[in-house]
Amino acid sequence: xxxxxxxxxxxFDLNCWAIRYLSKRRQERIRLIGDMLRQEDFDxxxxxxxxxxxxxxxxxxxxxxxxxxxxxxxxGVIGSGLCVFSRFRILDTFLYQYSLNGYPYMLQHGDWFxxxxxxxxxxxxxxxxxxIYVTHLHAEYCRExxxxxxxxxxxxxxxxxxxxxxxKAADVxxxxxxxxxxxxxxxxxxxxxxxxxxxxxxEATHFEGCEDGCTLVPNNCFTDKSELLPFPLGIRIDYILxxxxxxxxxxxxxxxxxxxxAPGMDVPFSxxxxxxATLHIQRQGQAAGxxxxxxxxxxxDVVTEARTEVAVGLRAAQRQRYSSGRMALLALLxxxxxxxxxxxxxxxxxxxxxxxxxxxxxxxxxxIGILLLATGLHLFHTMEVKMLHSTEEQMRxxxxxxxxxxxxG
Amino acid sequence: xxxxxxxxxxxFDLNCWAIRYLSKRRQERIRLIGDMLRQEDFDxxxxxxxxxxxxxxxxxxxxxxxxxxxxxxxxGVIGSGLCVFSRFRILDTFLYQYSLNGYPYMLQHGDWFxxxxxxxxxxxxxxxxxxIYVTHLHAEYCRExxxxxxxxxxxxxxxxxxxxxxxKAADVxxxxxxxxxxxxxxxxxxxxxxxxxxxxxxEATHFEGCEDGCTLVPNNCFTDKSELLPFPLGIRIDYILxxxxxxxxxxxxxxxxxxxxAPGMDVPFSxxxxxxATLHIQRQGQAAGxxxxxxxxxxxDVVTEARTEVAVGLRAAQRQRYSSGRMALLALLxxxxxxxxxxxxxxxxxxxxxxxxxxxxxxxxxxIGILLLATGLHLFHTMEVKMLHSTEEQMRxxxxxxxxxxxxG
Numbered sequence: 001x002x003x004x005x006x007x008x009x010x011x012f013d014l015n016c017w018a019i020r021y022l023s024k025r026r027q028e029r030i031r032l033i034g035d036m037l038r039q040e041d042f043d044x045x046x047x048x049x050x051x052x053x054x055x056x057x058x059x060x061x062x063x064x065x066x067x068x069x070x071x072x073x074x075x076g077v078i079g080s081g082l083c084v085f086s087r088f089r090i091l092d093t094f095l096y097q098y099s100l101n102g103y104p105y106m107l108q109h110g111d112w113f114x115x116x117x118x119x120x121x122x123x124x125x126x127x128x129x130x131x132i133y134v135t136h137l138h139a140e141y142c143r144e145x146x147x148x149x150x151x152x153x154x155x156x157x158x159x160x161x162x163x164x165x166x167x168k169a170a171d172v173x174x175x176x177x178x179x180x181x182x183x184x185x186x187x188x189x190x191x192x193x194x195x196x197x198x199x200x201x202x203e204a205t206h207f208e209g210c211e212d213g214c215t216l217v218p219n220n221c222f223t224d225k226s227e228l229l230p231f232p233l234g235i236r237i238d239y240i241l242x243x244x245x246x247x248x249x250x251x252x253x254x255x256x257x258x259x260x261x262a263p264g265m266d267v268p269f270s271x272x273x274x275x276x277a278t279l280h281i282q283r284q285g286q287a288a289g290x291x292x293x294x295x296x297x298x299x300x301d302v303v304t305e306a307r308t309e310v311a312v313g314l315r316a317a318q319r320q321r322y323s324s325g326r327m328a329l330l331a332l333l334x335x336x337x338x339x340x341x342x343x344x345x346x347x348x349x350x351x352x353x354x355x356x357x358x359x360x361x362x363x364x365x366x367x368i369g370i371l372l373l374a375t376g377l378h379l380f381h382t383m384e385v386k387m388l389h390s391t392e393e394q395m396r397x398x399x400x401x402x403x404x405x406x407x408x409g
Numbered sequence: 410x411x412x413x414x415x416x417x418x419x420x421f422d423l424n425c426w427a428i429r430y431l432s433k434r435r436q437e438r439i440r441l442i443g444d445m446l447r448q449e450d451f452d453x454x455x456x457x458x459x460x461x462x463x464x465x466x467x468x469x470x471x472x473x474x475x476x477x478x479x480x481x482x483x484x485g486v487i488g489s490g491l492c493v494f495s496r497f498r499i500l501d502t503f504l505y506q507y508s509l510n511g512y513p514y515m516l517q518h519g520d521w522f523x524x525x526x527x528x529x530x531x532x533x534x535x536x537x538x539x540x541i542y543v544t545h546l547h548a549e550y551c552r553e554x555x556x557x558x559x560x561x562x563x564x565x566x567x568x569x570x571x572x573x574x575x576x577k578a579a580d581v582x583x584x585x586x587x588x589x590x591x592x593x594x595x596x597x598x599x600x601x602x603x604x605x606x607x608x609x610x611x612e613a614t615h616f617e618g619c620e621d622g623c624t625l626v627p628n629n630c631f632t633d634k635s636e637l638l639p640f641p642l643g644i645r646i647d648y649i650l651x652x653x654x655x656x657x658x659x660x661x662x663x664x665x666x667x668x669x670x671a672p673g674m675d676v677p678f679s680x681x682x683x684x685x686a687t688l689h690i691q692r693q694g695q696a697a698g699x700x701x702x703x704x705x706x707x708x709x710d711v712v713t714e715a716r717t718e719v720a721v722g723l724r725a726a727q728r729q730r731y732s733s734g735r736m737a738l739l740a741l742l743x744x745x746x747x748x749x750x751x752x753x754x755x756x757x758x759x760x761x762x763x764x765x766x767x768x769x770x771x772x773x774x775x776x777i778g779i780l781l782l783a784t785g786l787h788l789f790h791t792m793e794v795k796m797l798h799s800t801e802e803q804m805r806x807x808x809x810x811x812x813x814x815x816x817x818g
Contacts, residue, residue: 074799075795076792077788077791077795091810092573094570094574096505097506099504113788115795120574161503164501165575168575168578169578358770361767361774365770379522383484383486383524386485386524387483390482397499
């Protein structure tokens with residue numbers, strides 16, 4: 001490719017839904033994904049939800065010939081599930097774990113245990129420096145009453161800030177992943193507005209795949225049909241976004257998605273559809289400079305909207321911090337009362353009937369249990385309040401800067 | 410300053426030891442610090458251990474006239490304690506919380522609750538972009554048997570990686586903070602070697618202050634004299650480090666430390682001494698390019714040494730994960746046995762003496778308590794193992810890169 005000013009890059013992105021013991025036909029699908037990736041000649045493969053390091057190792061062995069470079073990002077208890085395979089040498093990697101990611105006690109959702117993060121790998125192709133980001137944001141379990149929206153917005157904000165601060169020496173920035181947001185959602189607009197990233201689906205010269213570029217479709221046998229009832233075509237939550245920073249120009253020549261089942265197979269690769277982009281990168285005559293995709297007055301609106309949602313989350317977190325703190329205090333009070341009563345009984349001061357020992361002990365244990373649990377919750381919600389508050393303040397500062405000196409935005 | 414190619418920057422760094430209810434004469438000292446900062450004309454003030462937002466607000470009000478720009482970094486339950494005051498507009502901020510930071514159950518140490526982090530603020534003076542980092546790493550409680558060394562090394566590594574990845578567009582990089590490491594410690598050598606940062610104390614043309622630049626000295630009435638017994642002069646753990654990235658040159662003209670007591674006062678500012686540097690920044694004829702301070706063969710040695718220590722920590726964490734997992738299993742087993750026995754008794758299958766109810770219940774509660782605690786510990790140590798493993802692997806990758814293609818290092 002040396003000496004050739006134009007570069008064609010084929011990128012593959014997929015949420016693999018590979019949760020050990022839970023995901024259906026996991027091993028078969030991982031095998032299928034590996035086979036397909038070996039046949040196709042992508043340059044970069046960005047995967048999410050590869051929760052088992054064993055699955056990653058199997059893929060690594062299988063793909064060693066065509067993708068000699070790879071990286072698995074570890075974080076949280078079982079995560080992050082993110083990994084990258086590359087035809088080009090990975091020069092450096094870095095992981096940023098989002099400060100908020102759901103609640104440890106929401107066991108049925110489990111996002112907290114994954115340590116959701118954004119992973120960065122840096123590669124250099126024909127002298128062009130690529131910052132490749134792969135991420136997976138908190139899931140949306142109920143669109144009508146989305147309790148996780150503030151957390152997902154904090155994640156989108158931190159993702160945007162991470163990209164902005166780490167990509168200043170890059171020529172091309174690429175982000176792939178399951179953002180768990182629809183294209184018109186405030187989080188996506190915030191991310192795109194604040195980083196200047198462009199949506200490969202919207203920019204593609206040629207598109208082939210599910211209608212509207214959807215990546216969670218009723219046609220896929222693994223999707224939950226009832227969740228998709230309000231969206232007969234499906235929803236688009238998996239993205240490839242990109243931008244050129246310095247004197248380069250990136251165009252999306254082609255975007256494809258899988259359409260429910262792997263070609264010639266009866267089983268799809270995952271419950272999500274894969275997104276595949278062919279990007280055309282060319283050096284420009286003059287440096288374009290970093291630009292924001294969204295015009296500044298619009299960006300002000302988006303940041304304001306996001307800030308309002310974060311403020312709603314902040315108030316809810318403050319309420320939960322207060323309730324858990326009060327509960328801990330009440331439990332402590334009960335324990336103290338019991339201690340006084342027990343000491344009184346021991347000292348023979350108790351004139352009436354002694355307490356039934358069993359009930360007394362059970363009550364004490366219950367109080368200790370509640371005290372510990374409520375204290376843990378209080379600490380957790382204190383941290384949550386801190387991070388929501390911090391994000392809200394950062395957004396306020398950005399709004400101030402945008403309004404005071406728009407050119408610095 | 411416009412048009413003048415040379416710039417003089419006065420930087421102040423102090424660990425303020427301002428823990429509410431615990432630090433001696435806190436409010437008086439915060440007042441003193443504020444008065445002194447208002448009198449002196451520093452350009453940048455980097456503070457640590459300002460745990461109370463109220464103290465920060467008080468300082469902000471007092472210093473508003475001379476340092477109109479400031480930022481407080483929030484993280485963890487009570488932290489991060491980091492804040493910055495600046496004479497120049499803060500263009501952007503970003504916080505990175507270290508993935509490991511001690512243990513929540515080490516209540517007497519409490520580092521875990523602070524959410525130790527590195528904060529970045531970006532400022533621009535006369536067209537020169539400054540990336541200013543402020544941080545505070547995990548304390549060292551016992552130098553002979555430092556159980557937190559692997560965590561502190563992970564923090565030093567993440568700090569170095571964060572600086573490397575976020576400073577690529579900066580002209581000058583500045584790091585101030587309490588690193589809790591002596592100058593010859595592996596963590597400091599790793600940080601300096603991997604970022605190319607230079608130590609203001611070692612580089613200063615003129616020095617004035619405690620001997621050897623110590624910042625924790627027996628002369629300070631707040632320090633624990635017994636801890637400093639092996640070090641009659643004190644220890645140096647607070648630093649100002651710097652480097653120029655592009656076509657700039659930075660020199661440390663002068664470095665000062667306070668010497669135990671504030672001038673003319675009977676009370677020192679803190680248990681730590683303040684570090685004050687005067688830096689001279691000048692544009693150079695040609696770009697120097699990013700350079701590593703440590704020659705590569707030496708860097709290989711330092712990374713290898715750090716990796717060995719991280720591997721020791723990894724094995725300890727794996728043992729703790731195993732023990733806590735086994736403990737959780739045993740508690741579960743006990744509970745199951747009790748359940749079987751209770752069901753047996755209920756069904757009248759129990760031929761002998763029934764269990765004494767009280768002991769039975771107490772035992773069940775104990776088992777539940779141990780189960781919950783051991784499960785929590787197991788989850789925590791699983792995360793610890795993941796992060797230590799990940800750091801060790803990153804170090805291995807860096808070593809490989811350094812050895813394979815030294816020029817890319």
